[in-house]
Amino acid sequence: MSENPLDNEPILVAEGVSRRFGGLVAVNTVDFTIPERAIVSLIGPNGAGKTTFFNVLLGVIDPTAGSVVFRGRRMIARPERVGFESLLWVLPAVLLGLLSGLLAEAGIVSGRLVALLGFLTLMLLVGSLLLAIIRPVWYSTALERIGIFRSARPNDMVTAGVGRTFQNIRLFQNMTAIENVLVGMHTQLHGNLLEAFLQTPRVKAEEKAAERRADDLLTLVGLHGKGNEGARNLPYGDQRRLEIARALAANPKLLLLDEPAAGMNPKETLDLVALISKLRDDLGLTILLIEHDMKVVMGISDRVTVLDHGEKIAEGTPEQVRKDPRVIEAYLGAPAA
Amino acid sequence: MSAAAASPTSFASRRKRLAEVSSRHRSWSIVVGIAIVGTVLPILAAIPPFTLATPTNAWMDGFTNAGVFVLLAIGLNLVVGVAGLLDLGYAAFFAIGAYTYSYVASPFGNSILGIKFVEVVSPDIAGLVFWPMLLVGALVAALFGILLGAPTLRLRGDYLAIVTLGFGEIVPIVFLNADAVTNGTNGVGGLARPALPIIGSFSALNPWPYYVSMLVVVAVVMMLAYRLVESRLGRAWEAIREDELAAAASGINTVTAKLLAFALGASTAGIAGVFNASKLVTVSPDQFTFIVSFTVLAMVVLGGMGNFWGVAVGAFVIYTINNVLLKVLNQFFDQVSFPILKDIDFIQLQFLLYGLALVAMMLWRPEGLFPNSRRQRELHTAMTEPGEDELVTAEATSEEGQR
Amino acid sequence: MTALPATSEAGARVPMGASLRPLLRLVIPALLVVGAYAFMGPEQFVNAMTRGAIYALIALGYTMVYGIIELINFAHGDMFMMGAFVSLTFLGQILGLTGSITEIAKLAPLLVAAFFISMIVMGAVGVTIERLAYKPLRAAPRLAPLITAIGVSFILQNIVMLKYGPYQTNSPKIFPSVDIVIGTAKIPALSLFIIVVAVVMMIALQLFIGRTRLGRAMRSTAADRDAAQLMGVNINRTIAITFLIGAALAGAAGVVNGLQYGVSRFDDGFQAGLKAFTAAVLGGIGNTVGAALGGFIIGFIEVGATVMGFSRWGPAIVFGTLVIVLVFRPSGLLGQQLGERA
Structure with missing residues (x-):
């Protein structure tokens, strides 16, 4: 491994990302790359557009311009010709329906065949609708080739290898800690409907292994032995850790943490910083931190990017950023333009 | 007995232990539970206070009919209780299952399909088709479930409610109006009754074969439902119900998961439809009105959303109240000509x-x-x-909806 | 975050032919209207407008309630049905009217009174339902108020059924069946009256929402309830007023329906509600102009189906429309305004 993680190949490249809400520009043409195995941070005062940018990266909201490439694949951009896609779902079925109607009208085929064609039409419609919902990668690629583009959805990003936590904790409050982690493991498990019905040995073994792994993950984030506690009963700091464990369960390559230290006391914050370093060093994860508080990120970040009013105003090592007059101005609220 | 009654804590702990045992050996506990209920009901129906209301055989028949609603309630519970989707047109899938059976098992249906089956073979053999048709009915209903759910479930949850409401209204209208293929108002009659190799075709006079088959079907469906809910898919549904955005951020394709629940719920209604059609020996559009959807929803809500045993009991009790108690009340107040109560039609109420x-x-x-x-x-x-979380979810999903 | 004038990168992304769009927006609807007129003939055209006006009045209530608390108020269709029963009770059973009244001096106050009473009663019913059934559930999971709404709908239907029976009840057609002859076409004066009433109400509603303090409170509550509350808007009162107006409009639609068709039944609200909801979605739910537009479109679709000989399939066609809209344009025709709800 190289000395400086910033020299690594980029795992995520965002180019010219903008998001506009009506007349309000929340994020304005932001370029942003994350090198592999780096810890980078995005900071900025309240309302700088950090969370909006974050949500764009995660496929929660579509950008109005720009694109996000993750591990060489264009995942997110402004949707293009989406209306045609709906047309494509129904077109084959409509054509087949019309064809069979015409054939029947002309008396070329018998009634039984028409019924069969009608059934095929129905199946075609069901098939294309299912395809559109499951969205396998080849389907999206095929659509892109004919100029239809739809941004990845949050779950697509998880499948691709991006994990996240939320600014205001969003655990499944009524589940236990271990169940939360098991939900996070969803993409890693493959038991299907039939296997669930038959309770095959394979699916049983898979569940057992999943529970063991969930235990390991809980231990990793420091929640050993708390697996059976209800998520809502955990102390605040533990809930934040549990969220990280849930995100890790999907085997992400890149972990996006949205203000992970918010509401923590200094001791908890220190522990968290240690955990984040451990995730990078031991698991080889790439980490993007979003923070409101500059102090948290200075210690662990390889690079810090500052957003203000939706625009990138500075980028560099923590040292460089700390001295940047524009950053100081943004944070101290000096008379802005 | 007296100890348990005297100290509530020991009763509670016993209940807890029972719950633990039953969740560890889920399938067996279902089989045992259904077997017990299945044995107790006929005994009750054969002893005095109950025989006074209706003869034993009529009770048995009624229990089987109640079983149809138990099936419907289990299926709707999967949609409403487990996945948190409001399906207001559930009767439509019930109808689709029933009509599916009618095409294979009636002379009229055969003529539409262009096959000769029911008229050619003996009823003892024709009735055998009932068993595979339970599965076919489920598949066809699931197919329509996907057809309806796929466009709708991409959008905000409440659209599903209105679309299913519409669907439930439209399906009987289609069966009514497309008389060339459905025989319109009269419906399709002369369906083959189920049959089994040794006992032959079931009959209207002997309620037992229907009753026992219903117990088996309910037990199997209930077992599958529990297995599903305790699997990875069940966890996904639970996660979606609690927080859709967090579920998506955990990698769950929320639309697929919801569609699966919706289609599986529909397929259960399909099974119930096939069973009901085989028992009534006729299907017609007026069996599948909004009233049915509404009744099943009430059963699920009263029984306890998410709890399969609860909704099954809810369905059974409501059905029995409807079809026995209200009639008995009417008769009773008519006989004693009690002033105001005599004029009230309890069934209308x-x-x-x-x-x-x-x-x-x-x-x-x-x-x-x-x-x-x-x-x-x-x-x-x-x-x-x-929590403000809920508002955030609402925004996030509406954003999703606009994609 | 900053507010910038809408320029910059948007310009580069404008798809080809965008300059034609505003023109097309005017030309296509105009062509459609002319086409419908040519296809249906004047009588059916007016018939479609009349039906559309009724659906539009109902759809307004759906869209307003959805806009403000994001609830599909299933009981709204039954408000329309009850409105019809209030007016037939007043005109037929209290005043004992049966036939048409030709003297305009007598007719006008009767009509005004019928509308007034029906709208007041239904408004009160609407607010009561909101207070009792929906308000306690504002923070509950989304499923709860939806189930409550369908329960309320069933309660209303069954109350009316218990009172008036399961069959149709006659409603006095007090409006004289006078035709206005234009060329060869004979247009019922009643239809024109209904269309005018509906349009006047819609304009009044639009002015109310756009120009008054209460209307502004409604808009801000719809956009962001918490923020509106922080700015001193009385949320509870605003929501109650939304229900009041919506239910009153449904009541007015009920009166109109009684005048037009002369009969009412306890389950009239079910299908009318479904169609009106389709209208609201078609227009872009949350958008009052869209709801009105959608109502008229549904009217045309339904009458068009009848003209083509598919009258039995009317409900199925309307339902098909709903599904198609949801597949292709879930935000509705005027749905872009959804984000900052008008």
């Missing part, structure tokens, strides 16, 4: 009562009479602490 029950349950006991413990927590905490 039942739907008003359903409506009141739904509203009252939602306001005061949203978890139902036999709550699922987790669902109870969820419904109550959400009521007491309206």
